[in-house]
Amino acid sequence: MSTPTSPPAVGQPVPPLERTITLTDMVAYAGATWDWHQLHYDPAYVAEKRLPGPVVDGQVFGALLVEMLQDWLGPDSFVQTIDFTFRNLMFAGETVRCEGQVVAVSEDAVEVAMSATILGSDGADDRFAVRPASARVLLGRADGTGRP
Amino acid sequence: MGLLTDEVRSLIGTRRVYTAPEPMGAAGGRYFSLAVGDDNPLYTDATFARDHGLPGVTLPPTLICETNQYAGLPADAEGYAGHTWGLSVPDTRQVRGGNRYTFGRRVRPDDVVTATWEITDATEKTNRAGADMLIVSSTATYTNQDGDFLAENTETIIFIALGAA
Numbered sequence: 001m002s003t004p005t006s007p008p009a010v011g012q013p014v015p016p017l018e019r020t021i022t023l024t025d026m027v028a029y030a031g032a033t034w035d036w037h038q039l040h041y042d043p044a045y046v047a048e049k050r051l052p053g054p055v056v057d058g059q060v061f062g063a064l065l066v067e068m069l070q071d072w073l074g075p076d077s078f079v080q081t082i083d084f085t086f087r088n089l090m091f092a093g094e095t096v097r098c099e100g101q102v103v104a105v106s107e108d109a110v111e112v113a114m115s116a117t118i119l120g121s122d123g124a125d126d127r128f129a130v131r132p133a134s135a136r137v138l139l140g141r142a143d144g145t146g147r148p
Numbered sequence: 149m150g151l152l153t154d155e156v157r158s159l160i161g162t163r164r165v166y167t168a169p170e171p172m173g174a175a176g177g178r179y180f181s182l183a184v185g186d187d188n189p190l191y192t193d194a195t196f197a198r199d200h201g202l203p204g205v206t207l208p209p210t211l212i213c214e215t216n217q218y219a220g221l222p223a224d225a226e227g228y229a230g231h232t233w234g235l236s237v238p239d240t241r242q243v244r245g246g247n248r249y250t251f252g253r254r255v256r257p258d259d260v261v262t263a264t265w266e267i268t269d270a271t272e273k274t275n276r277a278g279a280d281m282l283i284v285s286s287t288a289t290y291t292n293q294d295g296d297f298l299a300e301n302t303e304t305i306i307f308i309a310l311g312a313a
Contacts, residue, residue, distance in 0.1 A: 019185060028183035032176070034216035036227035045226075058244055059214045060184060066209050067186040075190055075200045079209055083248035130246075142190070142200040144253040147297040 004073060007139070008110045014100035017068035018119075021056050023092040029060055053091035061086075061096070061116045061130045068098045069112065069137055077137050078144050080109070084133035088118065095119045096129055103134075111136050151237060151282035151307060152272040159267050164231060167262040168218035174257040176217065177207030184208070190254075206254035212290050213249050213301040218261045231265055237282055237307040245283065245304030252297040259292040268302070275308065282307040 027041050038045035039055050046054050066079050090096060100114035114133040120126035138144070181191045186208060189196040194204045216230030223229040255261075269285040284305045290298040 025183065025185070028179075032180040032183040033211070033214045034219075034229055035214075036223055036229060038227045042227075057214075059210070059247065062247060062249065063180075063184045063186065063208060063210045063214065067184065067188070070188055070190075075188075075196070078254070079251060081248065081250045082210075083246065085246035086244050142197075142202055142254075143206075144251050146252045148250060148252075 008073075008102045008105055010102050010105055012102045014068060014072050014102070014112060014114070016097055016099040017064055017071065018095060018097045019064060020095040021060070021090065021092065023054060026054060026056060026092055029057060033057070033059075051089070051091070053093065056090040056092070056094070056096075056129075058086050058129075061098070061133075064096070064098050064116065065100075065114055065130075065133060065135065068100065068114075069135055073110070073137055073139065076142050077139055078141055080136050080138050080144060080148060082133070082135040084114075084116075084130045087128040087131050090118050090129050095123075097125075100133075100135075108140060109136055109138050151240065151280055151309065152270060156235075156237075156270050156282065156284075159233070159235075160270055162233070162267045164265045165262065166219045166221075166231065166265075168260050169220055171258050171260050172207055172212070172217065172255055174205055174207075176215075177205065177211060177255075177257065180211045180215075181208050202254065203256065206256055209251055209254065209299075210249060212255050212261060212299050213247065213288070218263050218290075231263070231288075233267065233284075233286070235284065235305075235307075239310050240282065240307040241310060243306050243308065245306045247304075248302040250300040252299060255298055259296075259298065261298065262291050262293075264289045264291075280309040 041054050098116045100112045103113045104111040112135050116130035117125050118129050265288045268287050271283050273281050288301045
């Protein structure tokens with residue numbers, strides 16, 4: 001993790017983040033968030049609901065998008081706002097790719113449009129998990145400014 | 149249409165307040181960062197964090213909006229132990245629409261979180277497939293024991309009528 005040497009520019013792509021989420025990851029996430037809903041780990045429960053597998057908790061995409069932004073902009077940045085709209089369910093064992101592009105830059109902040117795409121077993125784009133998504137990130141500071 | 153009943157409309161403004169029984173804790177943040185695969189040293193290396201102007205390690209930003217730690221509620225029949233409104237809309241299926249997070253500052257291990265949930269809106273629409281939808285928006289405001297604003301989470305739950313076009 002390092003701070004970029006040049007300020008972001010409009011149109012610049014954000015280095016993407018790709019992650020395969022296993023059932024083990026999902027059990028760990030369920031524990032870490034105190035969310036033990038069976039939908040996220042119980043094969044018998046999801047079979048009864050006629051789903052193809054345990055469902056990845058949608059809020060994990062928020063965590064991954066923030067990770068992507070912080071890995072890109074370094075420790076002296078602060079995600080002030082982020083929003084994301086869910087499109088499709090993601091299931092245990094699938095891979096998601098988060099990506100983004102700079103849409104606005106000011107002296108002390110950058111705004112980014114983003115999405116999260118679930119990949120098929122052949123590695124090609126299959127369906128959106130999240131779209132649209134956007135964020136405003138403060139630059140040059142590791143912490144926030146209180147209520148915006 | 150007809151999903152937006154007077155009963156549903158009357159719920160706008162309903163609030164629930166939860167205060168965590170203990171601080172968030174550094175272990176909780178480290179556990180979350182391991183679970184999502186985020187190795188940012190701001191979460192685990194106090195010297196690194198201080199070198200960037202922070203008082204010490206902080207928790208991954210979105211954790212406060214994802215955890216049920218503050219709720220202190222028992223798990224329901226399906227294992228869920230977090231805040232819900234208990235809304236049941238007959239002949240619909242429920243899906244999540246999305247979230248918007250606003251962060252005031254990074255959450256620290258010694259923060260004791262109070263979450264104030266409020267139903268802020270309920271509207272009715274028809275989707276592209278012709279199905280009626282009830283869209284319920286809620287906001288959680290997270291503060292700490294000193295009244296510091298930490299974050300806000302606006303989330304949308306959608307009830308889609310079954311058996312429609």
